[in-house]
Amino acid sequence: MNDRFVIPGRLKNMSRAFISIGVLTLIMGIIFFLTKNNNIDKTRFWAVLLQDSVFFTMITAVSIFIQAAANLAHGSWIVAYRRVPEAIGANVWVFGTIASVILLIIVFVFRVGPEHVNPIYEWVTPGNDKILNGKSAFLNQGMYLGFTLVTVALWSYFGRKFRSMSIAQQSAPKNDTKIFWKVFRLSGLFLLVYALTQMSTAPWLWIMSIQAHWYSTLFSWYTFASSFVSGMSLILLWVVYLKNQGNLELVTKEHMHDLGKFMFAFSIFWTYLWFSQYMLIWYANIPDETVYFKLRQQGPYSIIFYSNFIINFFMPILILMARPSKRNYFTVTFMAMIIIFGHWLDFYQMIMPGPLGSDWQIGFYEIGIFIGFAGVLIYCVSKTLAKTNLIPENNLFLKETMIHIS
Amino acid sequence: MAIKKFAVATYLDEEVLFPAVKKVRRSGYKLHDVYTPFAVHGLDVAIGHKETDLHIAGFIYGLCGTSTAVGFISWIYTSDWPQNYGGKPHFALPAWIPITFELTVLFAAVGMVLTFCYLNQIMPGVKKHVFHPRQSDDTFVVALELNGKNSEEEAIAFLKSTGATETSIQIAESSWWYGRWDKKEAYETMTHI
Secondary structure: OOOOOOOOHHHHHHHHHHHHHHHHHHHHHHHHHHOOOOHHHHHHHHHHHHHHHHHHHHHHHHHHHHHHHHHHOOOOOOHHHOHHHHHHHOOHHHHHHHHHHHHHHHHHOOOEOOOOEOOOOHHHOOOOOHHHHHOOOOOOHHHHHHHHHHHHHHHHHHHHHHHHHHHHHHHOOOOOOHHHHHHHHHHHHHHHHHHHHHHHHHHHHHOHHHHOOOOOOOHHHHHHHHHHHHHHHHHHHHHHHHHHOOOOOOOOHHHHHHHHHHHHHHHHHHHHHHHHHHHHHHHHOOHHHHHHHHHHHHOOOHHHHHHHHHHHHHHHHHHOOOHHHHOOHHHHHHHHHHHHHHHHHHHHHHHOHHHHOOOOOOOHHHHHHHHHHHHHHHHHHHHHHOOOOOOOOOOOOHHHHHOOOO | OOEEEEEEEEEOOHHHHHHHHHHHHHHOOEEEEEEOOOOOOOHHHHHOOOOOOHHHHHHHHHHHHHHHHHHHHHHHHHHHOOOOOOOOOOOOHHHHHHHHHHHHHHHHHHHHHHHHHHHHOOOOOEEOOOOOOOOOOOOEEEEEEEOOOOOHHHHHHHHHHOOOOEEEEEEEEOOOEEOOHHHOOOOOOOEEO
């Protein structure tokens, strides 16, 4: 079986147009925001770049995680379209590199005002702040540099490794299990890596330390849930696209149903974590902790706060609950786009209140940068997809995935 | 709740069972049910079962649970016995969410279990006719419902042609009943042909 993906001209043009929009927005951002002598504009310039690069790195890294989880569980359900998460995972290094450049510039270079403070990461320039000085054993530039580089390097390595091993399986002798068990062991290792990065340190350093006085012990889980559900939606969008192009003939409604269930279930999981974080803080009512929600729920971000909850909880639960809607290509595609947008908004309200305060706005810059990153994603992933056979021939679970019933 | 006449066939392997069920559905005989010792994937599709509506019932039960919880708690805390707990408002919705969630799950779960039992006619103390003593052991049993026009001999011959190992004609209660096994006077044991 040979199933080659030829990048259609339209997709190529679209990704190039998206990237040009992104680059143009970046240039306009430099002109309008960075060269002005206005601290809020400068902060907005960097904060938006931070939000989008971290968001895209995290949702693409989910593809590595789901491969590792499926490998460990001997999951056959993913095999029919496993080239898609492989291709997304193999491109984590692109977003990881962009993100680490932006993050390190923010931490090491970006300062505003006469006192040269860092408006995004307060802990970089703590001054006489007792709390921030107390946290300086973990929150310091060296730690940040080390954790960021190690995280991005490990994600990039595993993303590319899983793909190359899966391709190596194609030319391996029939029913050879050598590569399979090697991937199995690497998957276990990756889950450990992922637990120590995405599920703990990476969101602490990249996002939670923006409001360094405040902390929440389940923040990383919450960020993981947010990126996981949008990562699955991203995989689903690619699968639907390839299916529309006439590729991926092994993918049936049963496989789509599985992806729909992931979107549905992990939207509920996200809500569970969102509420767990919210309710404890609301109930305890300690000023140290409520400062986070004071800004978001009752402050200038209340519209984002509530629409975030409606988009990411009520829409998935009501639209995706019924079985037929998870098996309908239109509904799942629509919901996947909605979920990605909703969690982009979620990242926005995690990041922006700290540095921007009440001066936030979603204008051309926010949307343009998002489109630019989406363009990079489309460009890189389609290029990777076109390189090999889309059917993972010789995979040990190929027969099982063909007769898969969800 | 009716006494009916059945033509019953047993099979020893699901690889024989599947083509037999397909032949039965094409033949025009009315398929009463198929009994298997374990869950056979795809058999529900082969029998021609419609997708179950159990989950819609579950959704409705869940909504009942949600409204019961929210209605009852809000009635207690806002009008029946309002009290000050830690300076929280009387209508303290976030604090009620865990209880509401639990009650939603409880109502949906219990309601769905009972509905499932009703749809499958199983319940403690309730009896159903057993077509073959080995139908839950190692044998696959297919029961056809015969009407007045069907000839018994033809039905048996047809079942034999599909690869059945044993066949019989049985006159039995078609649905469930509550009470003793021998309470039904019309309950007849197998008349082997």
